[in-house]
Every structure is written in structure tokens, then in C-alpha cells.
Amino acid sequence: MLKPVLLILVCLVLLGLSIRLFYRGLRQTGTERVLGRLTQGQPQPVPTKTSWVGLDRAFLRAGLGRPSERLGVWLLLWAFGMLLGFVTGGWGGLLVLLLLPPLMLRLYVNWRYQRRLQRMIEQLPQMLDHTVRSLKSGRTLADAVLGAIDAAEDPLKNAMGRIQRNVQLGVSLPDAAADLAELYEKDELRLFALGLKVNHRYGGNASELLENLIKMIREREQASRQLRAMTGETRVTAWVLGCLPIGLAGYFLATNPHYLLAMWHDDSGQIMLASAFGLQVVGSLALWHMLRSV
Structure with a gap:
């Protein structure tokens, strides 16, 4: 009777995965469509894909580094745990240790990511305010943004270090910011990257644009707190x-x-x-x- 139960569990897992993939396929925000229109006709970098790109992406967003280097050790420990569960608890113990460690890891990584991202968004207005003051003192937009990243605190400084490294490698500042926004999938970061891209292509008052972005982020944070209270x-x-x-x-x-x-x-x-x-x-x-x- 255990085989039908296992089959039911596998079917439920596959059903949940299919619903999640369908839901993610429907999520294409207006910001992504605007960014797509802005980048039409421009050369796009070809991403290097690996077998563990999704796992590396999740760990990078959570601030845990890249797990690929230690992946063999973790898989060996997981296999040893499943064997130990089978010896001590039979098929039930094997099933528990087969499903529980990936589930707990996924929940922990997602919790770390959400907590880190929330802290980053709280620190973003201060970084943008530092950028505005640097712009008004006569510095260029790129120098102002990179200087504000140096003056920021972790975890925002650690995450924005990706922009600094890309700029040092020759990537333009708007493309580096767009890469960061694509990694963390947050509207505030996407708007920041969009503002830099529009200013880089069409010009305009960058300080006024960033001030409006600061105001929008703070209003969204206040509205979010009111919604959570209600x-x-x-x-x-x-x-x-x-x-x-x-x-x-x-x-x-x-x-x-x-x-x-x-x-x-x-x-x-x-x-x-x-x-x-x-x-x-x-x-x-x-x-x-x-x-x-x-």
C-alpha cells in the first residue's frame, strides 16, 4: 500500500511544480516590457548557463555565496542521510530524509533572500540620497553612484558591489544596474536601473529623477506597512x-x-x-x- 501513497505524493509535487511554472509564466510586469522596448536594437550579453545556474542564483540572492564548489559534499551527506533513514525507519524514514532536507533548504534560502532584500530596500533611499548630493556637488552620475555604493552599508553594499565589478570590467552603468535588478527581481531596483538607462540614452536632470525615486520608495514602504497592519x-x-x-x-x-x-x-x-x-x-x-x- 506504500507504493500508491508514494505515487500520490509524487503526483502532488508535480502538480505543484506545474502550477508554479504556469504562474511564473504569466508574471511579466510592465517594467519588463518597457525595458525590452528600451533595449531593442542594442547588443545583448549572452548569458553563460550551467546546470546549477538556478541553485547558484538562489544562493547569491540570499548572500550565501556559490554552492557549486561544495555541492558534491552536500549530495554525499544527503545520500548518507537517506541511507541512515532507510536503515533506522525503513521506507518511511527514507521518504522523510528524501523530501525534508531540500524543503528545509528551500525555505531557509527563501527566508534569507526575503530578509536580505527587505533590508536592501530600506537602505536604498539613503544610497540614492547620497548620490543626489554628489550630483549636486558637480560629480558625474557614474561617479556619484559608485561613491554612494562605497558609502553604503551591508547588505546593500555587498549586493551593489556587483555593479562596481561590472563597471570595472567595462560594462556600462545602466547595464550593470539592470543586471542587478534582474538578479534580485525587485521593482525598486528595476526602476533604478530604468532611470539610469533613460538618463543615459536621452539625458535630463538625474538628481530630480533620483529624488522622485526616493519619494516613491518611501511612499511604497509606508503603504506596505499600512497594508500589513490592516x-x-x-x-x-x-x-x-x-x-x-x-x-x-x-x-x-x-x-x-x-x-x-x-x-x-x-x-x-x-x-x-x-x-x-x-x-x-x-x-x-x-x-x-x-x-x-x-
């Missing part, structure tokens, strides 16, 4: 609904373990438990998407 009850309700079935299952295992174990040793009980697990996963994904929409 939707706090909704988010707490979603967390309670998502954690309630897991809490009840843990309570049953702690107070009366034979109740669930008797269901697991019965064919119909295994089907019920697998269905309940699948519905819990689907419901948690639905609540997660609802929380992201607010």
Missing part, C-alpha cells in the same frame, strides 16, 4: 487554519498514538491519511497564495 487579522487567521490540522495530528500522536497508527496499518486508513495529507498541502498552497496577494 491585513494582520487575515494573515493570523490563515496561519491558524494552516497549522490547525497539523496541531491536531500532533496532539493525537502525543495523547493516543494507536489511533493514527491503527489507521496507517489499514488499507482504507492509509488512503484516508494520504488524502488528508494531499488536501492539507493543497490548502496550505492556496492560503499561501492568498497571503501573497494581500
Whole structure:
């Protein structure tokens, strides 16, 4: 009876991946379309793709460096953990150690990325303000931006160091900023790169453009805080609904373990438990998407 349960879990995972890919395919913001029109007719750098480009990208955005150098060691430890789980817990232990480490790693990397990105956006207005003061003192736009990056604090300074390295290698400042915005996928960074590109191509008052960007970022941050305060009850309700079935299952295992174990040793009980697990996963994904929409 374990094989149908594993098949159901694999189908649910594949269904979740397909929904995620479809959702990502629909996400093409207006800023990306504007950037595409601005770069028409210009030579584009050819990206070098590797087998682990997605993993490297996720770790770079989270500030964890490149995992490719230590990937063999981590895969060996993971295989050893799965073998140990199979020896100690049978097929159930193998399944747990097969799925749990990648899931925990994904959650940790995503948490690090979101926390780091939030801190970067909080520091961005100060960096832009430093750039505006440098522009008004007579420095060029490129010198003002690079000087503001040197005066910034981590993690923004560490992330913006990518722009400095690209400029030193001969890449133009707008293209270097666009590369950074594409890496972190944040609207504020995309608008910063778009402003530099427009100023580089058509000219204009760069200090006024950056001042408007500073005002927009601060207004968006204030609106985001107000929205989080207004939707706090909704988010707490979603967390309670998502954690309630897991809490009840843990309570049953702690107070009366034979109740669930008797269901697991019965064919119909295994089907019920697998269905309940699948519905819990689907419901948690639905609540997660609802929380992201607010």
C-alpha cells in the first residue's frame, strides 16, 4: 500500500511544480516590457548557463555565496542521510530524509533572500540620497553612484558591489544596474536601473529623477506597512487554519498514538491519511497564495 501513497505524493509535487511554472509564466510586469522596448536594437550579453545556474542564483540572492564548489559534499551527506533513514525507519524514514532536507533548504534560502532584500530596500533611499548630493556637488552620475555604493552599508553594499565589478570590467552603468535588478527581481531596483538607462540614452536632470525615486520608495514602504497592519487579522487567521490540522495530528500522536497508527496499518486508513495529507498541502498552497496577494 506504500507504493500508491508514494505515487500520490509524487503526483502532488508535480502538480505543484506545474502550477508554479504556469504562474511564473504569466508574471511579466510592465517594467519588463518597457525595458525590452528600451533595449531593442542594442547588443545583448549572452548569458553563460550551467546546470546549477538556478541553485547558484538562489544562493547569491540570499548572500550565501556559490554552492557549486561544495555541492558534491552536500549530495554525499544527503545520500548518507537517506541511507541512515532507510536503515533506522525503513521506507518511511527514507521518504522523510528524501523530501525534508531540500524543503528545509528551500525555505531557509527563501527566508534569507526575503530578509536580505527587505533590508536592501530600506537602505536604498539613503544610497540614492547620497548620490543626489554628489550630483549636486558637480560629480558625474557614474561617479556619484559608485561613491554612494562605497558609502553604503551591508547588505546593500555587498549586493551593489556587483555593479562596481561590472563597471570595472567595462560594462556600462545602466547595464550593470539592470543586471542587478534582474538578479534580485525587485521593482525598486528595476526602476533604478530604468532611470539610469533613460538618463543615459536621452539625458535630463538625474538628481530630480533620483529624488522622485526616493519619494516613491518611501511612499511604497509606508503603504506596505499600512497594508500589513490592516491585513494582520487575515494573515493570523490563515496561519491558524494552516497549522490547525497539523496541531491536531500532533496532539493525537502525543495523547493516543494507536489511533493514527491503527489507521496507517489499514488499507482504507492509509488512503484516508494520504488524502488528508494531499488536501492539507493543497490548502496550505492556496492560503499561501492568498497571503501573497494581500
